Amino acid sequence: MLKAGVFLDIENLTRNGGWGMRYDAILELVETQGASVLRANAYMTVDRRRMEEDERYKAKIEQYHQVIRRTGFRLVLKQVKQFVDAEGNPRLAGSAxxxxAVEALMQAENLDYILLGSGDGDFLRLVKALQDRGKRVDILSFANCGDELRDEADHYFAGPLLPNLLPPREEEGTHRGFMHHVDEERGFGFLTVRTGYGKNDIRDDIFLHINEFSEEGEQINNTRFASLRDKRTIIEFDIEEQEGGRVRAVDAVEYQPSIAQRQTEND
Known part of the structure; x- marks a missing residue:
């Protein structure tokens, strides 16, 4: 069994659609790859000055920290720095x-497999360095993952496509996938969805007709429909069962990461 380490860039993940993600599901994802998690680290910044001045904010942040720790993660906190910008406005800056990167390199000596949770292209050199040491390096991210980082990884996991990683949103579709085949002229395609965390846990026979996809409540043309495949757009939809075990996607829309909760946290 592979010895695994998990290293999560919390700021990057939550800023790009991962707010509310289940940390226990991330550990399950790693274990499904045939690995035993030896190290699980989550890195994030903290504004200790604001915590001292704002009891409500402090309570919310500490509660969030406890959620992460209860799932077995070691939390590494980096104090943010305060500065004044060119216009005289106070700003905060910081990154863990x-x-x-340092801890991943140091701890990798005793690991076979690393899951890096981040879409930050600045980690490209880290990924290459770990691979040069013979480690398998997979990437987990949500929106805005750098192309080079995604391509360099041994395997890339798109967070929104992993079942039960994000909390359900009742007002929108219950499934997420991407279009792997499209007939532009006739206006239909087939979607691939993940049914689990294993390599072969996928279903790729979900039929989608152009009339079942909309943007802001409006139908789209065939060229735009075909571009959904070319751009690997994540599509959110409901499933309608048909005769013979066939299924079709209905009420399909482009997946939009929710940032409402993150904005609430920052208030």
Whole structure:
């Protein structure tokens, strides 16, 4: 069994659609790859000055930290720095990226497999360095993952496509997938969805007709429909069972990461 380490860039994940993700599901994802998790580290910044001045904010942040720790993660906190910009406005800046990179390199000596949770292209050199040491390196991210980082990984996991990683959103579709085949002229395609965390846990026979996809409540043309495949757009939809075990996607829309909860946290 592979010895695994998990290193999560919390700021990057939550800023790009991962707010509310289940940390226990991330550990399950790693274990499904045939690995035993030896190290699980989560890196994030913290504004201790604001925590001292704002009891409500402090309570919310500490509660969030406890959620992460209860799932078995070691939380690595980096104090944000305050500065004044060119217009005289107070700003905050900070990143725990350096801590993540250093610890990943140091701890990799005793690991076979690393799951890096981040879409930050600055980690490209880290991924290559770990691979040069003979480690398998997979990437987990949500929106805005750098192309080079995604391509360099041994395997890339798109967070929104992993079942039960994100909380359900009742007002929108219950499934997420991407179009792997499209007939532009006739206006239909087939979707691939993940049914689990294993390599072969996929279903790729879900039929989608152009009339079942809309943008802002409006139908799209065939060229735009075909571009959904070319851009590997994540599509959110409901499933309608048909005779003979066939299924079709209905009420399909482009998946839009929800940032409402993250904005609430920052208030």
């Amino acid at each position: 990226d350096l801590e993540l």
